[in-house]
Amino acid sequence: MKNFLFLIITFSLFTLSCSKKEPDDFYPTDTAKASYDTVPKDSFSAGATSVDIVRQIRMSSQKYKDSLKEALKAQEQEKKLKEELEKENKKKQEEEKKKTEQEKKPQKSETPTSSETKTE
Secondary structure: HHHHHHHHHHHHHHHHHHHOOOOOOOOOOOOOOOOOOOOOOOOOOOOOHHHHHHHHHHEEEHHHHHHHHHHHHHHHHHHHHHHHHHHHHHHHHHHHHHHHHHHOOOOOOOOOOOOOOOOO
């Protein structure tokens, strides 16, 4: 008897919980409809992309490639200029070091000593 009562209660719970409900109207009649075609087209089908659009895409991609090449050339020129400036700076520094070393050396030839003087 207990099993029978348990079956009746569980069956009633299942029927109440699984009963059909009225579906909500996801597309009410008062909503605005699109004035354009919303049907998706396959990218390989005729009319998916026009010839003008394809031409514009090709032209813009070529312009992009050209701009990348120009940017690379500009970077290379900047590197060359920096290297040349560094070389020039190194040369100037070496020349300045040589000048300072020459100035620091005692100038023996300018000061006469007693042995070098001639007596008449």
